[in-house]
Amino acid sequence: MASILPRLRLGSIAPNFQAKTTHGDIDFHKWLNGSWAILFSHPADFTPVCTTELGAFAKLKDEFDKRGVKMIGLSANELGSHDQWISDINEVCSTNVQFPIIADADRKVAWLYDMISQDDLDKLAKEGGIAFTIRSVYVIDPDKKIRLTMLYPASTGRNTAEVLRVIDSLQTGDKEGVVTPIDWTAGQDVIVPPSVSTEDARKKFGEVKEVKPYLRFTNVGK
Template sequence: MPRIGDKAPDFKAKTTKGEITFSEFAKGKWVVMFSHPADFTPVCTTEMSGFATRKSEFDALNTELLGLSIDSIHAHLGWVNNVRKNTGVYFDFPIIADLDMKVSKLYGMLQPNESETAAVRAVFFIDPAKKVRLIMYYPLNVGRNMDEILRALEALQISDQYEVAMPLDWKKGDKVIVPPPKTLDELEARLKDDSVEKVDWYLAKKELGK
């Protein structure tokens, strides 16, 4: 079961877009990989529709979506077609058919005290170097929050780009936290620095680009 900072385990799998080898998938891009308990179920349909309708926002963040459940490829195709026919929403991203539970077990998506035959609602944020950067887990009966998934993805990317951290409830456009001083010289420089908003010497914020 991978943890934050681990290399994302490699695997081969059949998907609704053809067979993939994960280490070769979406090269140079971020990947948001998410599991759902089962096809043709109500909460999962709302969640997958949420990913589908906001796919352009993930595209804009250089991110590929990758779904998974322990269902056959035929069940996936039937579900995708059923939802498109009934709602007009098309799941235009690969969904892994994990019938042998190989990927679910590899990524800790099967949690026996919740269910031994259905993957929990896991979300893995994986960077272009195929490192796991953030993990979310939800039980079978609680749907995820798409705004939070996108917020977390943006936070990770901006943190990497600017070498900053994000405070509570941060959203794009808010001030970010600059790294605290690590030496006495850096401490003196921070105390004299008027370009940042200082709550105290160890907690200072700034607007990006300043």
């Protein structure tokens, strides 16, 4: 099966699928509906790291809403299990999970999005059975293109602030035609790309600080 997995390159169209979720049946491309989105996977329901992650994402719903970003999770269990787990998350994390969670007990979406580790693939080849999903994050833009991926092992919880940071970077870059430096956060100086001359950059942005001919900073606000 591994040989027929799609290549999820940056800039490629996010594969479509139909699935059951805690908010009803969806067609993924129709659900996107021209919005930014993040799709993030979890190895299983009722697991400790996943519980903390979903609680953290739920608490940031307003921040994702401000950026026009839909959230959708995936966990490799049946729908009924998801509903029970959400109750636990809301209780433990003092939040209210409002985004859908995909039921993927058969790993259909996990295979489609290559949410499987090589260790599990090797184990399946030798012993059979079914694979766990890793912690994947896909940032998808309004054109349904994959703009960023993050892949974590099951043992490591994600950083929600980094997910928001890269969305800010992508959206700022698309809007302003700039790129962002290391550890950049919204409001800090951005970099003028090499394809834009300093003269043109000053016409567009006003003040441009030239550190080197190839390294020029400006500020475009939030």
